Amino acid sequence: MKDTKATTTKLSTEAYKGVRDFFPEEMAVEKHIFSLWRTTVEKYGYEEYAASVLEPAELYRAKTGDEIVNEQTYTFVDRGDREVTLRPEMTPTVARMVAARRRELPFPVRWYSIPNLFRYEQPQRGRVREHWQLNVDIFGVTSISAEIELINIAYDITREYGLKNTDFEIRLSNRRLMNHLFLEVLKLDASTTHKISKLIDRKAKMSADVFLKEIANANSTSSVSAETIVSIIEAKNIKDFMDKSGIAHDHPAIVEIEQTIDGLSALGIKNARFDPTLMRGFDYYTGIIFEIFDLNPENRRSVFGGGRYDDLLSLFGNDKVTAVGFGAGDMVAENLMETYGKLEAIKAAHRPADIALCTLGDDMTLQSFALNLAASIREGGARVIIDQSNKKTGDKIAATDKRHIPFVAIIGSNEMESGTISIKNLSTKEERSFNKEQYSTIASFIESFVATFDIKFNGNK
């Protein structure tokens, strides 16, 4: 009840730095992406779960890289002296929740979620502080049929974004294989292995010369030459990798990679390949890791990433629960759909209602007539808005068109007295009259047209 007009300093209408406002047109795109994700994963029997964005900070200290916890998270102390973090990733949360019910859940457990995640970084193109991410995880399957299923889902979603098989590839590696290579075959120590892994992760950002030099610098303790290391990790395919490294064909980690590629191939997915340079950031991976990579020359980058993390749940108790999961972000999805021509149709199909009733004046008897008419049309299933603003009729019709609402009716005293209203289609300019007894048929009249309209615009509601 304070007098707001006395406020002299005006508040900013800007959102907090690095986060996004979703106005309805943008929200329509976001909802389309979420719906596409949900529809696809639910075909595979994944169930949605959720949790709060607030988690105890200790959840991230145990297993995520130090850099992420210390420099990149939003962590604060609450009034009860608890250290709280705005979740930077969902895997620790889902591991916590599965661990909490590991005695009662029927395994395999297939869960998905679409959480918002926070990272404290300087905002830049494609790098915001908050994004939404599809997380898909399967628990309790030791066989690599779990990996095949998850890659199949990631593949289906990529296709739904509008990419053809030639637009992307599925890159696979295996943490067990690379650990075996570094520690047992090349006999590097743990520290050198760690340094070399980080270099390989950044390989695409370096010239060949610089990369070789950096590997040589990192590799000060072993007798293997930097050239040998580079040659192995640049292997063209799994056979070449075996030849160069001397790792045998029947090594379990090689078998896993081959079975994954063969299993995908049997499902008609032929664009998967072994990539020894694939590293992925998180420390908790224990087996197959994978990534879907957009090959578009203007936009080469990872679209999805995931892998097996069989030890993470042990942090919560003594039971081992095997797990495979992947994540996919909303901004990458939107950029891809834009690149591959899927976004325009979604935007074009967005409209808040099927018909607008524009009232002439705000006399309450007339408004009440409009409210009742709107209720009758809604009962038939159509979405109805009333434009009871003080604008001129022409401006109201223009606003209806701007909102992509296909039908309009002007409601004045004539309509109220006669009970007969005229409904106009804004694209064909056709009009049709309905008397009081016919109000219940308006929705189906609109619906038959809207169905055609949606096909015409190739849209999605």
Next chain:
Amino acid sequence: MKDTKATTTKLSTEAYKGVRDFFPEEMAVEKHIFSLWRTTVEKYGYEEYAASVLEPAELYRAKTGDEIVNEQTYTFVDRGDREVTLRPEMTPTVARMVAARRRELPFPVRWYSIPNLFRYEQPQRGRVREHWQLNVDIFGVTSISAEIELINIAYDITREYGLKNTDFEIRLSNRRLMNHLFLEVLKLDASTTHKISKLIDRKAKMSADVFLKEIANANSTSSVSAETIVSIIEAKNIKDFMDKSGIAHDHPAIVEIEQTIDGLSALGIKNARFDPTLMRGFDYYTGIIFEIFDLNPENRRSVFGGGRYDDLLSLFGNDKVTAVGFGAGDMVAENLMETYGKLEAIKAAHRPADIALCTLGDDMTLQSFALNLAASIREGGARVIIDQSNKKTGDKIAATDKRHIPFVAIIGSNEMESGTISIKNLSTKEERSFNKEQYSTIASFIESFVATFDIKFNGNK
């Protein structure tokens, strides 16, 4: 790649204090509530928007009560020295967003959102630190047809929760009327008005004697007796209120209340009444305020609340944008649906898939056969899971049943070699065989049964 087995202190599986984990069964209820909200408001042409849970702290200082900002919010300072708040309510955010685009938006603007909101309070039954809330707002309508529309939506949602008209009532008041009463009719000063408003808000928690005494204490500066004040605010209806206060029938604030009640009545909503004790917390309301109140003797409380706030957008600039909005929480929704018998059917209808393929052993040839069979069934539109765990077959079937999945098929080497699989309905125990050529018909076979199944259980997907 650290050795997790070396970890001695086990992490807790508990969520952060006062927030909820949504396991799939709970998430199914939450999704049902969100879907019910969306379906209802979209019929009225409301468009969904969203924003980050992080907002600049200054957004709440201007207009929300001091108590809320200082004692009840999560506010912290980020690394860039910005004060950030986890939003405690959505109205300031939607006001900010509409103000940001007030020049380009076609009014009336009808928007809704389902944000999570944070309050720092001691957790207790029904009082958590984070909840989700439907927020529905209309901007740019001066006529009280806006109030009627919003109350109509709140009414529709309450009916969807399972309440009959006799289970609840719609309580209305008007800030302009109460300001007129206190400041001009009773000639109380601003401070006394504020104190008395807060007392009226807490009236239901006091005995009649205590209430009268407290009003007398608060009313030290005016010549009006506490008895007079109590008598007016205990008026049985609007006529009684006018008689006792001497406020005339044609006072605009009285007219607004009468027109709102009449407008609702014309829409068939007869359970609305003027309630001069209705106050509602937020300072920004300027006109009609309303509340839907559950009359169930065991659970008397506010289900929805809202009102007109015509001045809030002025905080962001010089334009006045009229607004009416309301909010409805997820926990109240769930409690009501439980009380009024709607929850069981939702829970019973929750199942992650339509069929489970249980594999015998994890040989990859067999797994690959199962993956391909699953893909064929999914193509027909059914949701399929593979149970490739190491459990015994009987346990796998029991797990399928526990998940409420209606069909099961055992996939072993016989099935793989012959290509003929037998699909069993777990409730009727009927089985039917399908050979390779018939795989594409499995989904429609399942679907015809599932349709019946859903009707039988009165469920919602």
